[in-house]
Amino acid sequence: MIVLLITTGMLVLVANRGVIAGDSRGAQLAAICASCHRLDGRDKGIPPIVGLDQKEFVDIMAAFKSGERSSQIMHAIALSLSDGEVSALAAYLSVQPAGTKQR
Amino acid sequence: MTWTRRKFGCFAGATCVAALSARAARGQARARVVVVGGGIGGATVARYLAASAATLDVTLVEPKLRYTTCFFSNFYLAGLRSLESLTHGYETLAEQCGIKVIHDTVTTIDPIAKTVVLKGGGSLNYDRAVIAPGIAFKFGAIEGYDEAATQVLPHAWNAGPQTKLLRQQLESMEDGGVFLIAAPPDPFRCPPGPYERACLVAYYFKQFKPRAKIMILDAKDTFFEQDLFQDAWNRHYPGMIEWLPGQFTGGVKSIEVKARVIKTASETFKVSVANIIPPQMAGELAQRAGLADQSGWCPVDPMTFESRLQPGIHVVGDAISGGEMPKSAFATNSQAKVCAFAIAAELTGAEQTAPHLFNTCFTVFAPNDAVSDSINLKPVAGSIKINDIFISQVGESDELRRDVARTANGWYAAFTHDVFG
Numbered sequence: 292m293i294v295l296l297i298t299t300g301m302l303v304l305v306a307n308r309g310v311i312a313g314d315s316r317g318a319q320l321a322a323i324c325a326s327c328h329r330l331d332g333r334d335k336g337i338p339p340i341v342g343l344d345q346k347e348f349v350d351i352m353a354a355f356k357s358g359e360r361s362s363q364i365m366h367a368i369a370l371s372l373s374d375g376e377v378s379a380l381a382a383y384l385s386v387q388p389a390g391t392k393q394r
Numbered sequence: 395m396t397w398t399r400r401k402f403g404c405f406a407g408a409t410c411v412a413a414l415s416a417r418a419a420r421g422q423a424r425a426r427v428v429v430v431g432g433g434i435g436g437a438t439v440a441r442y443l444a445a446s447a448a449t450l451d452v453t454l455v456e457p458k459l460r461y462t463t464c465f466f467s468n469f470y471l472a473g474l475r476s477l478e479s480l481t482h483g484y485e486t487l488a489e490q491c492g493i494k495v496i497h498d499t500v501t502t503i504d505p506i507a508k509t510v511v512l513k514g515g516g517s518l519n520y521d522r523a524v525i526a527p528g529i530a531f532k533f534g535a536i537e538g539y540d541e542a543a544t545q546v547l548p549h550a551w552n553a554g555p556q557t558k559l560l561r562q563q564l565e566s567m568e569d570g571g572v573f574l575i576a577a578p579p580d581p582f583r584c585p586p587g588p589y590e591r592a593c594l595v596a597y598y599f600k601q602f603k604p605r606a607k608i609m610i611l612d613a614k615d616t617f618f619e620q621d622l623f624q625d626a627w628n629r630h631y632p633g634m635i636e637w638l639p640g641q642f643t644g645g646v647k648s649i650e651v652k653a654r655v656i657k658t659a660s661e662t663f664k665v666s667v668a669n670i671i672p673p674q675m676a677g678e679l680a681q682r683a684g685l686a687d688q689s690g691w692c693p694v695d696p697m698t699f700e701s702r703l704q705p706g707i708h709v710v711g712d713a714i715s716g717g718e719m720p721k722s723a724f725a726t727n728s729q730a731k732v733c734a735f736a737i738a739a740e741l742t743g744a745e746q747t748a749p750h751l752f753n754t755c756f757t758v759f760a761p762n763d764a765v766s767d768s769i770n771l772k773p774v775a776g777s778i779k780i781n782d783i784f785i786s787q788v789g790e791s792d793e794l795r796r797d798v799a800r801t802a803n804g805w806y807a808a809f810t811h812d813v814f815g
Contacts, residue, residue, distance in 0.1 A: 315446070315744060315745060316745065316747050318445075318446065319446070319731075319735050319746070319747045320747060320750075322442060322731045322735075323728075323731070323750055323752065325808075325812045326724060326727050326728065326752070326754075326808075326809055326812055327754075327805050327808055327809065328808060329808050329811055329812075334804060334807075334808055335803075335804050335807050335808075336800050336801060336803055336804025336807075337801065337804035337805060337808055363754075363766055363767070363768040363784035363785070363786070364754050364766065364768040364784075366768070366782075366784055367752065367754075367768040367769060367770045367782050367783075367784055368752065368768075368770065370770060370781070370782050371750055371752070371770035371772075371781060371782070372750070376747075
């Protein structure tokens with residue numbers, strides 16, 4: 292019983308730290324995107340990047356990295372991000388609400 | 395206390411509420427960061443600090459009530475944008491991002507006592523200070539061109555009244571007159587800026603003063619995106635723009651301000667309107683606070699943007715010795731985020747991700763013809779080095795150029811939202 296409680300407690304702790312660390316990392320990486328894309332999705336003339344399916348985001352970034360999709364800016368950004376960073380960004384951006392009022 | 399007004403909705407998901415309670419529970423005073431300078435660098439650092447670490451007291455000190463961006467101000471000179479559309483206030487930062495905004499001038503910084511002294515009286519204590527002083531001009535480098543001369547021959551290299559003055563002069567210039575741009579030596583704010591200015595003023599002249607000429611007297615022998623510019627000048631404004639490299643003239647030596655006479659070592663030009671962009675150095679406060687070295691710029695650690703000369707003080711933006719990173723608003727915003735996350739990590743124990751640095755410059759030749767250059771950079775051996783660089787090419791399709799022009803406008807809106815809210 293005690294073992295179970297401790298185990299459960301540890302699991303919760305690990306899970307919480309994971310969420311906070313993940314959010315902070317995602318937020319810091321998303322700051323890169325925010326130089327051009329609004330994180331509330333209310334872009335004008337720039338493709339919105341929030342609320343995208345994670346796999347879709349990862350695929351788009353891979354296409355920018357390889358040059359299959361052409362954009363100087365996105366090519367430079369995609370080349371500098373690791374696969375892990377792209378995944379963290381995908382997770383973070385996918386849960387940002389698109390088109391909500393957020394200033 | 396401003397923190398009572400702090401709202402956590404400035405950036406969704408970017409706040410660390412857990413860290414707030416941890417520090418409060420230990421009964422410690424909140425760590426204080428004072429950011430001096432409310433341009434792109436200062437405003438970005440303040441905004442990202444407040445958003446990433448809710449336990450910090452973030453104060454932004456800026457004398458002006460509103461900030462006019464130097465980037466895109468060439469659109470205003472061309473009559474394509476109002477100055478108002480390039481001007482941004484601090485209301486969102488103060489009211490929604492939990493930043494204490496003080497409109498005052500910093501007279502001195504004491505790095506030992508960790509105090510910033512305000513002209514209006516009083517002082518602010520800090521655990522970390524960030525100075526984003528922009529640029530200052532080396533008056534005296536060109537004989538006869540001093541601060542008073544800028545009221546006759548504007549530099550228009552800090553946006554606002556100077557830009558307005560230059561626009562008025564261009565508007566009242568006679569058709570057939572000569573507009574001279576004195577382009578500065580490296581390094582300077584916005585490498586494509588003087589040449590883009592020639593393009594967009596030419597765009598205005600072409601419509602309203604078709605016999606006018608533009609002469610660029612350069613201190614340099616080559617300039618950024620030179621092939622792209624010279625191609626654009628020939629296509630859009632044939633015969634209107636003349637560029638004289640430094641090797642032929644030695645650059646501007648002296649100026650008779652009232653007569654509008656500009657002299658090089660061997661030639662004298664009497665012009666109708668002159669835009670003198672002087673040699674530059676880190677902003678005045680950086681010089682006074684001992685943050686600049688003999689080069690006139692501020693050496694920093696590119697992992698944190700902490701000064702190499704004054705520990706505890708960080709410097710971002712055009713004022714730094716940026717290695718291969720150009721002096722631009724985009725670069726400044728990128729540096730400011732790395733700096734903010736480094737300070738948050740230092741003061742709150744938050745994790746900092748590996749620093750990523752980027753720059754993109756949009757350069758506009760005509761309203762539907764723009765190019766960009768994009769680079770990613772990395773801190774290497776204490777300096778900043780370019781990793782990858784992608785620049786537009788001569789001969790690209792009209793459609794692509796139109797696309798970049800559209801993107802540039804969308805970028806301005808998103809970027810200024812990122813900085814000022």
